[in-house]
Amino acid sequence: METQMADIEANSSSGQSSSIFNKVDRSVILKFQEVVYTVDIKQQGWLKKNNKDSIQKQILKGVTGMVLPGELLAMLGPSGSGKTTLLTALGGRLGGKLGGTISYNGKPFTSIMKRNTGFVTQDDVLYPHLTVTETLVFTALLRLPNSLTSQEKTRHAEDVIRHLGLTRCKNSIIGGPLLRGISGGERKRVSIGQEMLINPSLLFLDEPTSGLDSTTAQRIVSTLWELAKGGRTIVMTIHQPSSRLFYMFHKVLLLSEGNPLFFGKGSEVMDYFHGVGYLPSVAMNPSDFLLDLANGISSDDSTQEDQNEVKQKLVLAYKSNLDENLIAELQEVEEHLNDVPDQKKAERWSTTWVQQFTVLLKRDVKERRHESFDVLKIAQVLVIAFLCGLLWWQSDTSHIQDQSGLLFFYTGFWGFFPLFQAIFTFPQERQMLAKERSSGMYRLSSYFMSRTIGDLPMELVLPTMFCIITYWMAGLKADIGSFICAWLVLLLSVLVAQGLGLALGAIVMDLKSATVLGSVIMLSFTLAGGYYVQHVPAFISWIKYISISLYTYKLLIGSQYTKDQTYQCGNQTCLVADYPAIKSIGLNGQGISLVALLLMLVFYRVVAYVALMRVGVPKK
Structure with a gap:
């Protein structure tokens, strides 16, 4: 050679x-x-x-x-x-x-x-x-x-x-x-x-x-x-x-x-x-x-x-x-x-990890540029964003029910959207991955990193556009710090939902089955998110501890309201923390919610990576 x-x-x-x-x-x-x-x-x-x-x-x-x-x-x-x-x-x-x-x-x-x-x-x-x-x-x-x-x-x-x-x-x-x-x-x-x-x-x-x-x-x-x-x-x-x-x-x-x-x-x-x-x-x-x-x-x-x-x-x-x-x-x-000399020992990989990552990233960007700039996908997000902005037009703290509803809609829409985008990632490339891994073309880690990072620009640009439009049209807290906090929380939840989609796609490797399973899981997370049901029976309350929606909703609520903040309820002034929809969630434990989402961010991607290890490797 x-x-x-x-x-x-x-x-x-x-x-x-x-x-x-x-x-x-x-x-x-x-x-x-x-x-x-x-x-x-x-x-x-x-x-x-x-x-x-x-x-x-x-x-x-x-x-x-x-x-x-x-x-x-x-x-x-x-x-x-x-x-x-x-x-x-x-x-x-x-x-x-x-x-x-x-x-x-x-x-x-x-x-x-x-x-x-x-x-x-x-x-x-x-x-x-x-x-x-x-x-x-x-x-x-x-x-x-x-x-x-x-x-x-x-x-x-x-x-x-x-x-x-x-x-x-x-x-x-x-x-x-x-x-x-x-x-x-x-x-x-x-x-x-x-x-x-x-x-x-x-x-x-x-x-x-x-x-x-x-x-x-x-x-x-x-x-x-x-x-x-x-x-x-x-x-x-x-x-x-x-x-x-x-x-x-x-x-x-x-x-x-x-x-x-x-x-x-x-x-x-x-x-x-x-x-x-x-x-x-x-x-x-x-x-x-x-x-x-x-x-x-x-x-x-x-x-x-x-x-x-x-x-x-x-x-x-x-x-x-x-x-x-x-x-x-x-x-x-x-x-x-017996007279044939042994081959010289060679390196396992032809190129370094960085080279593999760089080439695969360029290839992914070129192959998927038609998806990244899909007009229908962008139009879908923009239409929903302006519709939300008009429906929640300049709502203030006196309409706390409306505002909390908008924040929970954030968690729902940006839970399902990236989830279903990510589910399609690995099943569509199973044959290609199996072929290239069988030939020893690259490390699985370089492929996984390039594949997930290559999708990030549009995965993060679309929710950013959505947040900018709806946040200021809906009249949420007019403070740049609160906006940045809500925006970062939304991006984090998108990445977590994307990780869940990657894991489901890698485990199931069948689009129809993975889509059904993803719908069931995300709907369960949404129902246990603390908005629809505030008094969940103890025997099923464990779902909320693994719910992406709950932790995202809690952080979004925390970005808008403080414990001593009040709002006009009828002829009197009431604490925001005592409002039923917020009281059940609580304004405490923001750090725990952040840590939980970060752990999910890592966990789901590790699961996806481990599931991909079986692709392209002969079964013993």
Whole structure:
């Protein structure tokens, strides 16, 4: 890796850009022997005996193979055959009950190998509002080591854009389901480009041609073939390639219900099945013929029993004809792997925490600028603010009920608004977080801090605008100190509610469920906030001690009134502290309320951070 980066640096300094088709520094021999993977399927329905009842299902049933540097292995099979599961296991991203042996140059998967491995998922997980150039430049800044300057990393990203044929669309946004952007083939090449930035020795791709036309699929596989020529080890899954794609594969692995039916050179596959008694009745695409066999279909009139029999015969034929020879070949290669020197120990992260935070913050701001300056969101706050100002126009202390109602409306509106904004944060980015954490792109802490801080400007600007408008229109205490106090309390409550939303979104990771749960919790806090119910029964009064609304309302009341302050009640003067709606809350304990909100501010964010730690990490 260090040599490769030194070469790139030398090329950059001499005015020449490096090529993604250059040879890699270190080749990788990938071996996998008798790989078995089992999952527990929980029984569903009311007939199950207990919650611990589960059924074990074997997804992979002893798969063996080897891929050498410069080879392109294609894994074929019908849906549910275990292709993606095996690919994920080989990429070091599959936990659970995984058996067998997977080695990389004779050694297990390590963090160093992780840094030299690229993994392209079937779904192109990309930010829709970033351009092609921005997407690859931000990835380069995060994944390339500090031996390169920022300018050199940018030039490296531009080199990838040029070699993958993305120059025409480099300034176009990626787009999404509801946002027009680049084409599907260009999106796939951007995903491949993200992995090629690190010049990986080992590259995995899950269905890279899925949903693409034959010409675009041909272009992508041709690119992969050229990459393999540079000494890379490339493994991909593919569902039903055309005949001209099929003959570009150096090796083919055919799976059926987790069983291997063939492993070897793509040019020998038809001869092998002819040798075991299976030959297509008419001239056809080899991949179509292989998929028919993997489904147990050997003729047009095959019945279900015939299909199961065909599958069993093919499994037995593989074990008797290919398995022993393949194991012998693996052992022969194993003897030569002892001469391969160990990789030098490298730092776990390519960049520092500050660099990661800075780049992620810039990326978040660019990606979410359309949300931050959402006209509807700003108009919503402004309309509600002016409406409140008009409804509570210049109310004074004699209308203490009205004023206390406005202060409690502060707590309600600015409890729900930031809560629901924050709930959407992590569920929407779950796939992106899982993808980037799996590749070791950055620390979770740098992502969490950049993600939460990036939303702060609009999270704080909107309540500030709201407070300025309503406070002075409604005629609250005309004192700059009281205004600043009320404003700071409102901002604090917004941050606490935002933290609760972040925690709920990170824990549940389902927008619908998290929204329902957030509504129930915030409504409970509002009902126990001391405004609607002043005499709460003892058995349920504990809710008020965890209520954001109660502590916020108490601090807002304290910002407007003092213990010895009076107001005109009828023909006499009364103490504000004796007013029922305020007496139940009390003007004491302002410090305790402040401390409680500060503790919640920290607690909810810690919960959100801990909940995110499970995203992108294989389950053991």
